Amino acid sequence: MQNYNELLEANLEWVEKRLDLDKDYFKNLSKGQNPPFLYIGCSDSRMPIDTFTQSEPGSFFIHRNIANQVFSNDMNFLATLEYAVEQLEVEHIIVSGHYECGGIKTAHDKCRHSSIISSWLMPIKKIEVEHKEELENLATEQERLDRLTELNVLEQLKHIFELSVIRNRIENGKYPRVHGWVLDIRSGKIVEIEIPIEDWKSKGIIPKEYQV
Ligand SMILES: [Zn+2]
Structure with a gap:
């Protein structure tokens, strides 16, 4: 160091x-700058995505926070997203979590309601409660945390598709493609999370015009 x-x-x-x-x-x-990617990732110090993808300066427009959250009331995030989509016209939006995420572990372990961090992580606790049965059926604690990490990415992708800046773009025909990643910090490899496009379209989460 x-x-x-x-x-x-x-x-x-x-x-x-x-x-x-x-x-x-x-x-x-x-x-x-003319970056093709908007990257929404975790603040974790082990997550410099340009290092993991061997990318040069200028590739990623970046928003990072603890446990890669997408909130529709986060002005910092909304301004970053709007600028990336409307001005820079990025071609791809990537939401990336990572295994061994301290935010996920804290939400899972000891969510104390009094601290700011606990409030920030409360939505992850909610995801955990919503998927209680699936998570409890997994054999190990590590598997449960890994799955919660993936579910958290999927939840944030839903939030992206629900934002008007993205919906308007999709309806107008020129829009960035949205991707979910989990960086497997144990191997260094990026894992792509499959988005259930048709299911989400049928539920109205993704506008029907969206094409992968
Ligand atoms: Zn993290």
């Missing part, structure tokens, strides 16, 4: 290396 001063030294080394490869790298980077 680097100490504080080493961060600044590492930055200068990286700048030099970049300029050795391409003397116009920062000149070009400063011209503007």
Whole structure:
């Protein structure tokens, strides 16, 4: 782990290396952004998605919070989403959770109603209660936490589809495709979560015009 001063030294080394490869790298980077992806992920320090996908600066427009929540009353998130969809016209929206998520574990273990974190995580507790039977049928605690992580991603995807900025876009025909991921931090691999498109269309969660 680097100490504080080493961060600044590492930055200068990286700048030099970049300029050795391409003397116009920062000149070009400063011209503007056109990222194809909006990434909504967890704040966890082990989740730098550009590292896991070997992506360069400029690929991801990013919103992160504890346990990758999508709330329709979160101004920070709504502004990020609207800018990504309306101005940047991103092609894909990715909601990503990760196994071994502290937020999921806290919601599962000891949700104390008095703290801010507990309030933030309360919707995950609700997901757990809604899927009590499925979760209790799993053999191990790790399997239950992993499944809750996946269910949490699915729940946030539902919220994305319910937002008017997304629904309007889908109805108008030019819209980003929506994806769910779980980063398996134990293997480093990304797991794609299958969205039950037809089921959600029949329930009105996804507008019928949406095509994968
Ligand atoms: Zn997390």
